[in-house]
Amino acid sequence: MDKPLTRNIKPDGSAASLAEYRAGGGYEGLKKALAELAPLEVQQQVKDSGLRGRGGAGFPTGMKWSFVPMGEDAPKTKYLVVNGDEMEPGAFKDRLLLEGDPHQLIEGVAIASYAIQANIAYIFLRGEYRLAADRLRRAIAEAEEYKLLGANILGSGFSLDLRLHTSAGRYICGEETALLNSLEGKRANPRAKPPFPQVSGLFGKPTIVNNVETLCNLPHILRNGVEWYKGLSRTGEPGTKIYGVSGRVKRPGAWELPMGTTAREIIEEHAGGMRDGYRLKGYMPGGASTDFLLPEHLDIPMDYGSIGKAGSRLGTGTMILLDDRTCPVRMVLNLEQFFAQESCGWCTPCRDGLPWTVSLLERLIEGRGRLEDLHTLERLCGLLGPGNTFCALAPGAVEPLQSALKYFRADFERYLQPQSTRGGVYA
Amino acid sequence: MILTPDEIQAIRQEAGHFPYPSAAAIEALNIAQRGHDWISDELLREVAEVLGISPADLDSVATFYNLIYRRPVGKRVIHYCNSVSCWMLGAEDNRRHLSERLGIGLGETTGDGEYTLLPIVCLGACDKAPVLMIGDETHFNVDPAKLDDILGETGAP
Ligand code: SF4
Ligand code: FES
Numbered sequence: 001m002d003k004p005l006t007r008n009i010k011p012d013g014s015a016a017s018l019a020e021y022r023a024g025g026g027y028e029g030l031k032k033a034l035a036e037l038a039p040l041e042v043q044q045q046v047k048d049s050g051l052r053g054r055g056g057a058g059f060p061t062g063m064k065w066s067f068v069p070m071g072e073d074a075p076k077t078k079y080l081v082v083n084g085d086e087m088e089p090g091a092f093k094d095r096l097l098l099e100g101d102p103h104q105l106i107e108g109v110a111i112a113s114y115a116i117q118a119n120i121a122y123i124f125l126r127g128e129y130r131l132a133a134d135r136l137r138r139a140i141a142e143a144e145e146y147k148l149l150g151a152n153i154l155g156s157g158f159s160l161d162l163r164l165h166t167s168a169g170r171y172i173c174g175e176e177t178a179l180l181n182s183l184e185g186k187r188a189n190p191r192a193k194p195p196f197p198q199v200s201g202l203f204g205k206p207t208i209v210n211n212v213e214t215l216c217n218l219p220h221i222l223r224n225g226v227e228w229y230k231g232l233s234r235t236g237e238p239g240t241k242i243y244g245v246s247g248r249v250k251r252p253g254a255w256e257l258p259m260g261t262t263a264r265e266i267i268e269e270h271a272g273g274m275r276d277g278y279r280l281k282g283y284m285p286g287g288a289s290t291d292f293l294l295p296e297h298l299d300i301p302m303d304y305g306s307i308g309k310a311g312s313r314l315g316t317g318t319m320i321l322l323d324d325r326t327c328p329v330r331m332v333l334n335l336e337q338f339f340a341q342e343s344c345g346w347c348t349p350c351r352d353g354l355p356w357t358v359s360l361l362e363r364l365i366e367g368r369g370r371l372e373d374l375h376t377l378e379r380l381c382g383l384l385g386p387g388n389t390f391c392a393l394a395p396g397a398v399e400p401l402q403s404a405l406k407y408f409r410a411d412f413e414r415y416l417q418p419q420s421t422r423g424g425v426y427a
Numbered sequence: 428m429i430l431t432p433d434e435i436q437a438i439r440q441e442a443g444h445f446p447y448p449s450a451a452a453i454e455a456l457n458i459a460q461r462g463h464d465w466i467s468d469e470l471l472r473e474v475a476e477v478l479g480i481s482p483a484d485l486d487s488v489a490t491f492y493n494l495i496y497r498r499p500v501g502k503r504v505i506h507y508c509n510s511v512s513c514w515m516l517g518a519e520d521n522r523r524h525l526s527e528r529l530g531i532g533l534g535e536t537t538g539d540g541e542y543t544l545l546p547i548v549c550l551g552a553c554d555k556a557p558v559l560m561i562g563d564e565t566h567f568n569v570d571p572a573k574l575d576d577i578l579g580e581t582g583a584p
Contacts, residue, residue, distance in 0.1 A: 089548065090553050167452050170491060247512060341548075
């Protein structure tokens with residue numbers, strides 16, 4: 001099984017050097033793009049490959065690029081921005097790529113920048129990733145030294161200045177337009193769209209924001225071609241995916257597997273199954289902002305379409321497991337506390353609605369809940385759902401809540417009973 | 428001036444990377460904080476002056492981000508992850524243990540000015556939960572016994 005994204009990642013956690021990266025074909029994709037393909041041809045290849053953004057939303061990458069103005073009349077300054085602000089609870093895949101193989105990301109950045117003809121790129125890295133920052137800094141210097149970045153890359157005439165920006169921690173920075181505000185040194189409030197960043201983004205110039213894992217796919221697509229890339233997958237959605245599992249399994253971790261691998265295979269084979277004494281009660285397929293699924297969904301392929309059909313989202317592909325000894329209501333409370341805290345406060349439904357869900361859940365857990373509180377929670381899921389808020393934070397926040405209310409209703413209702421009759425289900 | 432000439436130089440250099448200097452606000456605050464542990468009102472005013480923006484504008488940035496401290500913190504900030512996977516696997520036990528051992532609650536600093544205890548969101552290592560960060564260093568699969576070892580090495584009581 002081919003694992004292009006993680007093949008240089010060493011078990012001891014050290015970073016692949018430039019020499020190691022090159023030995024495995026590193027920078028060949030960039031060389032090929034620069035020597036043989038026009039920028040629009042690179043865009044076309046990526047479009048043909050069917051690569052979809054790995055940051056959570058799953059938008060087709062080539063299509064996203066195609067909205068950038070190209071040609072003679074296009075603005076001279078354009079930007080490529082790497083979204084390395086991995087802060088979604090339960091997501092932990094980009095860290096692996098950033099720390100383990102920084103050159104792969106740099107090559108991806110150079111290819112994407114060439115494709116949209118951006119001469120300045122920023123890596124927007126969350127401030128807590130200190131090790132990744134050190135390694136990226138070193139790798140950028142190395143790449144500059146070997147003419148893989150900077151002026152006239154590999155003698156092609158294309159130049160790219162790559163800069164590392166370390167953020168100061170706020171979940172909303174992961175939202176594309178909020179990230180741009182943050183990069184401009186402002187509060188990270190999302191921006192109204194249109195104009196879309198592809199046309200007017202960073203400092204008002206055309207800008208593409210791509211996730212770390214997305215960009216890491218590019219060197220391989222360019223080097224090995226579209227057909228090879230499609231062949232990596234088990235379903236109609238191409239490529240591999242870094243899947244992960246956290247929770248009460250024997251071997252939590254992250255693995256690069258064919259797109260479309262089932263949750264059962266990931267949990268049982270790669271993560272070693274549930275720890276002794278625990279049973280799987282539900283799982284969030286792709287991080288804190290995705291709807292719970294049930295054990296009966298375990299055999300559905302983990303790709304965007306299939307998980308969508310099952311009523312959730314693939315998101316980041318890193319699963320959070322709920323076991324039978326963890327209270328779903330308390331788990332949802334933890335999630336809503338996170339979203340309420342990280343709301344940027346820009347729009348009222350999110351700023352006021354999320355703390356309200358928190359207080360309703362707290363009241364329920366304290367034994368002071370009423371049946372109508374459950375209806376209010378349900379109503380809030382609708383009010384905070386898609387289309388009612390400025391950005392996707394609030395709709396994402398209610399995904400775990402709405403699905404928990406649907407699937408684990410009895411656990412919510414249990415808190416409405418007098419304490420003495422509740423039974424000691426959860427520790 | 429509390430900012431040192433080197434810090435001013437570093438901030439100016441960062442600001443030079445952008446079309447306008449205010450874009451370097453976060454970098455500038457990070458530089459200032461590295462040397463002075465936290466961003467006091469006076470420090471904030473000085474950084475704003477170097478960037479040529481109003482202190483109020485800079486403060487709106489400084490108060491928005493989790494890692495910029497607008498109140499005094501100890502030499503080492505302990506950030507424990509309280510997000511979902513860590514919560515599930517014992518973050519709260521670790522928090523309690525830290526509070527007892529250091530004699531401080533959340534947001535507080537030990538009497539000797541050594542440690543401050545603060546929560547943080549998911550540190551991107553959920554497969555090694557529970558996780559916490561002390562200063563620049565991240566510790567994985569932490570439990571109370573391991574915490575004692577970690578604190579022992581840094582010379583904590
Ligand atoms: S939905 Fe929440 S995070 Fe998004 S803009 Fe509104 S307040 Fe900010
Ligand atoms: S939930 Fe703690 S590191 Fe992710």
